[in-house]
Amino acid sequence: MSVDGFIGGPNGEMNWLNMNWDEKLIAFITELTESMDTIIMGRKLAEGFIPYWAGVAADAANPEHEAGKIFTNTKKVVFSKTLERSAWDRTELAKGDLTEEVNRLKAQSGKDIIVYGGAAFVSSLIKAGLIDELNLLVNPTAIGNGLPIFKELTAKQELKLVKAQAFECGIALMQYAKK
16 A cells, blocks of 8 residues: 555556565565465455466466466455356355354354455455555555545444554555554
8 A cells, every 4th residue: 555545546556666676575475375265355356366377377478477476376256246146266256244244254263364455445444444454555645645544434433453563665565464
């Protein structure tokens, strides 16, 4: 996210993100990725995310090939009111009530569930109090306007700081858990 609290530009632009990650940030992301076995996301993000990573996974010469294989082979649950069926491998649709669907997933055995977005979907999860831990990677950039994830809150949500870490690349991790 940007310093001023946006996860994308007004039209979803991501060109302001610092992608020159240092080794410690890469290690944190690797550890976070290894802790999960399910990815949840909204339909809009899924339409770009899933095909992108499948293409990366299929290209052994791509420097992100291993990450592509992980994202492609991990179970994905796409929340959608409009899709009738999933067009993607290892992906199921969640079409019911958001809280019921997420709590159903949380009740299953396995590793952590990670959310990749998009903005409206994450906002809905935050508003409903369904996120147990927030890992905010704050980029050293203010963009002035964009896609927020906390704008839909109608009540205060108490959080406990679990970890704060600055990385050499300028990104700061702010990790919060529900109180």
